[in-house]
Amino acid sequence: xxxxxxxxxxxxxxxxxxxxxxxxxxxxxxxxxxxxxxxxxxxxxxxxxxxxxxxxxxxxxxxxxxxxxxxxxxxxxxxxxxxxxxxxxxxxxxxxxxxxxxxxxxxxxxxxxxxxxxxxxxxxxxxxxxxxxxxxxxxxxxxxxxxxxxxxxxxxxxxxxxxxxxxxxxxxxxxxxxxxxxxxxxxxxxxxxxxxxxxxxxxxxxxxxxxxxxxxxxxxxxxxxxxxxxxxxxxx
Numbered sequence: 308x309x310x311x312x313x314x315x316x317x318x319x320x321x322x323x324x325x326x327x328x329x330x331x332x333x334x335x336x337x338x339x340x341x342x343x344x345x346x347x348x349x350x351x352x353x354x355x356x357x358x359x360x361x362x363x364x365x366x367x368x369x370x371x372x373x374x375x376x377x378x379x380x381x382x383x384x385x386x387x388x389x390x391x392x393x394x395x396x397x398x399x400x401x402x403x404x405x406x407x408x409x410x411x412x413x414x415x416x417x418x419x420x421x422x423x424x425x426x427x428x429x430x431x432x433x434x435x436x437x438x439x440x441x442x443x444x445x446x447x448x449x450x451x452x453x454x455x456x457x458x459x460x461x462x463x464x465x466x467x468x469x470x471x472x473x474x475x476x477x478x479x480x481x482x483x484x485x486x487x488x489x490x491x492x493x494x495x496x497x498x499x500x501x502x503x504x505x506x507x508x509x510x511x512x513x514x515x516x517x518x519x520x521x522x523x524x525x526x527x528x529x530x531x532x533x534x535x536x537x538x539x540x541x542x543x
Contacts, residue, residue, distance in 0.1 A: 347468075347486070347493040347511045349449050352437075354491060354513050357444035358418060370435060371424035378414040381405050381438060381448060381517075385496060385510060386476075394474065394483065398492065398512060404521055415520065416441045431456030433506075440520045447520060449511040457507025461495055468493065490514035 344353035350369060352362070367373055383402040384391045392399040406413050422435040431453045438447040453460060464486075465471065473484040481498030492512040500506045 346488045346491050346513070349437075349451070349511060352446055352449075354446065354516060356446055358439035358446070359444065363420065366420065366422075366437075369428065370422040370430065370432070371427050372422075374421040374423075376419045376421075377417065377441065379417045379419045379438065380412060381415055381417065383448060383510075383512060385494065385508060386479075386481075390476075395492070395494070397490075398514070401514065401517060405517070415524070417447065417520075431460065440516060442523050443516070443519065445516040445519070446511075446513050447517050448513065449509075451509040453507045453509070455505045457497070457509070458505065460509070461497070461507065464493070464495065490518075 344351060344356065346354040350366065356362070363373070363375075381402075383398055383405065388399075391402070403409075405415070418439045418441055420435075420437045420439075422432070425432040425435060433452045433454060434450075435452075436448075436450045438449070439445065440447055461484075468486045471484040471486050473482065475482050476498070479498065481496060483494060483496040485492055485494040487493075491514050492510075494508075494510045494512070496508045496510075497505060
């Protein structure tokens with residue numbers, strides 16, 4: 308076999324090896340996804356999922372074009388602060404930790420994906436916001452709103468997750484029901500919009516992942532403070 312044919316065979320072998328091992332850049336950068344989705348999920352994203360460019364691409368195929376932002380403020384509140392504190396005190400306290408000191412804009416090292424055109428894909432969602440930790444890639448908080456078709460989604464959730472806790476709103480026509488999985492919450496609220504049409508808000512709180520993010524932030528802050536203190540001590 309001459310050198311030219313040997314070179315061609317070598318190239319063919321390399322291409323076949325690449326195809327069998329998936330050696331494109333995006334695959335190399337995509338963290339392995341768990342086979343079993345843990346806890347509450349939205350489009351196969353659960354507590355143990357990992358954000359990646361491939362995940363974003365798949366969501367775009369299902370939900371339409373997105374907007375992305377990094378370093379985000381996270382507000383877990385639904386309806387009003389007093390309502391949230393009364394009915395979900397643990398989440399209220401977690402929200403305070405995310406936004407202390409009060410009155411200041413606290414940004415977290417996160418990726419937020421936003422979708423507003425899911426109805427073009429024949430989906431009932433109006434607005435979708437998905438937050439992921441940039442350190443772990445894990446989901447933190449999903450907030451999804453829907454119109455009257457949200458009633459059908461709610462019925463599906465009841466079948467999937469079983470019996471929920473429920474309460475009526477006190478100062479406005481509306482109701483909230485929720486499920487718990489360990490520390491994590493799935494909260495669904497329904498009320499009427501300004502035109503009197505039903506609207507629904509679906510919120511998934513991955514509390515364990517949020518707490519992990521806060522712990523990592525505190526560790527980073529202590530490390531930064533130590534470096535600043537040591538730099539100051541060495542200056543004088």
